[in-house]
Amino acid sequence: MFRKKKSLWLFLLPGLLGLMVFYVIPFLGGIYFSLTDGSIQNRFVGFANYARIWRNEAFLLGLKNSLELSLISAPIIFVSSFILAVMLRSLKERSILFRNILLMPYLVPSAALLTVWLLLFDYGGPVNRLLDLMGLGRVLWLESSALRAPIVLLYIWKNIGFSIVIFSAALQAVPDAYYEYARLEGAGPIRQETRITLPLIMPTAFLVFVLAWINAFKIFKEVYFIAGAYPWDSIYTLQHFMNNKFANLDYQDVTTAAYSFAVIVFALFGLLYLAKGVRGDER
Numbered sequence: 001m002f003r004k005k006k007s008l009w010l011f012l013l014p015g016l017l018g019l020m021v022f023y024v025i026p027f028l029g030g031i032y033f034s035l036t037d038g039s040i041q042n043r044f045v046g047f048a049n050y051a052r053i054w055r056n057e058a059f060l061l062g063l064k065n066s067l068e069l070s071l072i073s074a075p076i077i078f079v080s081s082f083i084l085a086v087m088l089r090s091l092k093e094r095s096i097l098f099r100n101i102l103l104m105p106y107l108v109p110s111a112a113l114l115t116v117w118l119l120l121f122d123y124g125g126p127v128n129r130l131l132d133l134m135g136l137g138r139v140l141w142l143e144s145s146a147l148r149a150p151i152v153l154l155y156i157w158k159n160i161g162f163s164i165v166i167f168s169a170a171l172q173a174v175p176d177a178y179y180e181y182a183r184l185e186g187a188g189p190i191r192q193e194t195r196i197t198l199p200l201i202m203p204t205a206f207l208v209f210v211l212a213w214i215n216a217f218k219i220f221k222e223v224y225f226i227a228g229a230y231p232w233d234s235i236y237t238l239q240h241f242m243n244n245k246f247a248n249l250d251y252q253d254v255t256t257a258a259y260s261f262a263v264i265v266f267a268l269f270g271l272l273y274l275a276k277g278v279r280g281d282e283r
Helices: 002-034 048-053 057-089 092-107 110-120 126-133 145-171 176-184 189-200 202-216 220-227 238-247 251-282
Strands: none
Touching: 002 251, 048 251, 057 092, 057 145, 057 189, 057 202, 057 238, 057 251, 092 145, 110 126, 110 145, 110 220, 145 202, 145 220, 176 189, 189 202, 202 251, 220 238, 238 251
16 A cells, blocks of 8 residues: 555656646745845835735725625526536436536637627627617627626636536435435425535535636636726726736736735635534534
8 A cells, every 4th residue: 555655646746846836836936026126136125015005096996806706706606506407417317418518618718708708798799689679778798897797697607517517426426315205204395405415515515616716716818808908997807907017017016916815815715614614513
C-alpha cells in the first residue's frame, strides 16, 4: 500500500508543479505588489493602497455589482438545476438526451453564445417582437442599463446544464426504497424532495452552490464583449475595474483590488461552510 501511495505522487507531481508555478507562487507574489507604491524604488507602504482603493468609487461600484450579480444568479441556478434534475430523474434512461441538450451551452464557445444572445435581444429581435405582441413595448436591452437582465439569463442558460449533471449523479445514489416508504406514509413529492433528497445529497448541493457562485464571478468576458471596457453602471463589475487598471499599468491597484475581493469571497465561503456544518450537526 505504501508503494502504491508513493507511485501516486509521481503522477500528481506534474499537476502540482503547474499549480504551484502558475497559481500559488503568483498569488503569494502579488501580495508584495499590493504593499508597495509602484515607484522605481518600490517602497513598502503597508496597507496604504488598501485604504486608497476602498475610497475609490469605481472599485466600490464594481464590487457591489459583482456581489449583486452573484447573489442573484447563484440561487437561481441552484434551485432551477435541482428542480430540473429531479424532473429528469423520473424519465430515467430517456433523460440522457435532455441532459445533453441542457449541457450543450456550457460546452459551446462563449463567442457563439454571445452571437445568439445579441440576435435574441436586438431591438428588432425575437424578444422585443414578443414584447410588442404583448403590448409592453420594445426595450433597448443592449444599449442601456437593462443589459443586466440578458446577462443574468445568459449566465443561467450557460451554466445550468453543468449543475444539472452534478445533481443527477448525486440523485442516482439515493435508494428508491426511501421514496417508496415515504409514499406509503403519505408524503407528497415536495416533502419527499425536501426531507429525503436534499439532506442525503447535501455535500453535492453545497458543491453545486459554490461552483455556481464562483462561475457567476466569471461573467466579465460576456459583458466586455457586448458593452466594452466601460459599460453602464448597472453591469460595471470588479473585473472591469481590474482590467482597466491593468491596461494602465496600475499593478498596485490591480493586486490590491484582487486581494480585497479574495478576502471577501473566502469569508463568505467560510460562512457558508460553517452554516452547512451547523445544519449537519443539528441533523
